Amino acid sequence: MSNRPEQDILAVVQTYLDGLYEGDTSKLAQAFHPAAHLYCTTGNTLVNVDQQQWYELVKSRPSAKSKGQGREHERLLLLDVTGPNTALVKLNCAILPRLFTDYLNFVLLDGRWQIISKVYHFETV
Template sequence: MMDRTYADITAALGDYFDGLYHSDTSRLARIFHPQAIYACATEGTLTHLTMEHYFPLVDARPSPASRGEPRADRIVSIEFAGPVTAFVRAECAIGPKHFTDLLTMVKLDDRWQIMSKVFHFDLRSA
């Protein structure tokens, strides 16, 4: 049972990583719950967005794919709090920013969805 659950989350996160790499909010909308939050405090102030405000930013930026950037996305860990609640630590990169994403996920409507994305980034030279 748990193996299937890990596989389901891993498969669902394909939309997350592909959506970020291709700046494709239609893919991101499949994995983010409509009421999800996006938050970061790396630069000393809180960035806190809803999907209504986050998706237009993604739509407006050139995709890593269009710039020929190598993919650096991976799932570091998945922890379960129960059969419909999970915590995922993931990594990815966009330009010089290398992200550590802490994703809380819930299984609603028979699919895994991100409820919150709280992240940190480091700047790295090319």
């Protein structure tokens, strides 16, 4: 861990984005705390997926990399370190035809930054 939490958090964000792009759940597991959940709404329905359910979904779909998709949609929009143990990252990414906005909530546990929850929105293009 460095003296600058932003650098450590950005390293986790890169691992997360690489894992998404490659469909690599081992990389995603490095970024997420084991108790993490993912949330979104579709219509009036809350989607609440635990980490293992999400990994199964990632494994079952073709990755962006395998489809020859670029990474031009990846953008860091916000990095807010709110205290010594919490942070929020907002970013854009894509697994076409879906464009995502992710809100990643981070906690510092056991000496490393980990994603504890993800709230996301997507649009289909």
